[in-house]
Amino acid sequence: MRITLDDVTVRFGDRTVLDGVSLDLTEHRVGVIGPNGSGKSTLARLLNGLVTPSRGTVRVDGLSTAEHARAVRRRVGFVFQNPDNQIVLPVVAEDMAFGLRNTGVPRKEIPARVERQLARFGVAGLAERPSHALSGGEKQLVALASVLVMEPDTVVFDEPTTLLDLRNRNLIRSYIDAMPQQAVVVTHDLELLCGYDRVLVVDEGRIVHDGKPLTAVPWYVEHCS
Numbered sequence: 463m464r465i466t467l468d469d470v471t472v473r474f475g476d477r478t479v480l481d482g483v484s485l486d487l488t489e490h491r492v493g494v495i496g497p498n499g500s501g502k503s504t505l506a507r508l509l510n511g512l513v514t515p516s517r518g519t520v521r522v523d524g525l526s527t528a529e530h531a532r533a534v535r536r537r538v539g540f541v542f543q544n545p546d547n548q549i550v551l552p553v554v555a556e557d558m559a560f561g562l563r564n565t566g567v568p569r570k571e572i573p574a575r576v577e578r579q580l581a582r583f584g585v586a587g588l589a590e591r592p593s594h595a596l597s598g599g600e601k602q603l604v605a606l607a608s609v610l611v612m613e614p615d616t617v618v619f620d621e622p623t624t625l626l627d628l629r630n631r632n633l634i635r636s637y638i639d640a641m642p643q644q645a646v647v648v649t650h651d652l653e654l655l656c657g658y659d660r661v662l663v664v665d666e667g668r669i670v671h672d673g674k675p676l677t678a679v680p681w682y683v684e685h686c687s
C-alpha cells in the first residue's frame with residue numbers, strides 16, 4: 463500500500479496544525495512520535511480520510527481521501543486513541559459484526575471471524591458482554607479487534623497501548639510486529655518502534671526528523687524532551 467501526502471496543510475479555524483507535509487509511505491512499519499499537541503493524531507487521521515487537508519492532497523493507492531472516502535476507509539483501518547470513539551453497539555460481538563456486514567463476508571461466517579479475532583487478544587470471553595461495562599483496557603482490546611476483524615490493507619493505530627497493562631501491551635506489540643498488513647503507529651511508547659522500517663518525528667505541525675528508529679528515537683529524546 464502506498465499513501466502519499468503532497469504538500470498537506472491542515473487548519474482548524476485560524477490554527478495551522480499541520481504545515482506543508484509531503485510524505486510517501488510505502489514501508490511495512492511506520493512509527494510516528496512527537497510531543498503532545500504536535501499534530502500526530504491529525505496526521506494519522508489524514509491517512510484514512512477522517513481529516514481532509516485544508517490544502518494539498520492525500521492519496522491511498524492513488525485514491526484521493528477527499529474524493530473517495532469510502533473506498534479509502536475500506537483499505538485503511540483506524541484504531542482510535544479513545545476506544546469509546548470506536549465502539550458503537552451495546553454488545554461486544556454485535557459491535558464487531560456490524561462493520562463486517564457491509565463488506566461482503568457471508569453472514570454465517572461473521573460470528574466465527576469475530577470470535578477468532580477476540581481470541582487472538584485473549585478476550586473471547588467478552589463477546590456477549592455489554593460494551594459500556596468493559597474496563598478501559600478491555601475496551602482498547604475490543605476496539606483493536608473490531609478494526610482488525612475487517613482485515614484492512616493498512617492499519618493506523620493512534621496510541622494503541624495507553625490503557626493496557628504490561629502483558630496486554632506486549633501482546634499488542636507482538637501482534638503489530640507479526641501482522642502481515644502495513645501498520646502506521648502513533649505512540650509515546652518508544653519501545654514499540656523497535657525494528658520498525660521508518661519513524662517520523664512530528665513537532666509543531668512539521669516532520670522534523672524521518673529515519674530508522676535507531677536514529678529517530680535518540681533524535682527525538684535529544685531535541686524534544
Ligand SMILES: Nc1ncnc2c1ncn2[C@@H]1O[C@H](COP(=O)(O)OP(=O)(O)OP(=O)(O)O)[C@@H](O)[C@H]1O
Nearest residue numbers: 474475477479496497498499500501502503504505
Ligand atoms: N478538531 C479540532 N479542532 C480544533 N483543534 C484541533 C482539532 N483537532 C486537533 N486540534 C488541535 O491540533 C493540535 C494537534 O492535535 P493532535 O491531536 O494532532 O496532536 P497529537 O500530536 O496527537 O497530541 P497528543 O500526543 O497529545 O495526543 C492540538 O493543539 C489540538 O488542540
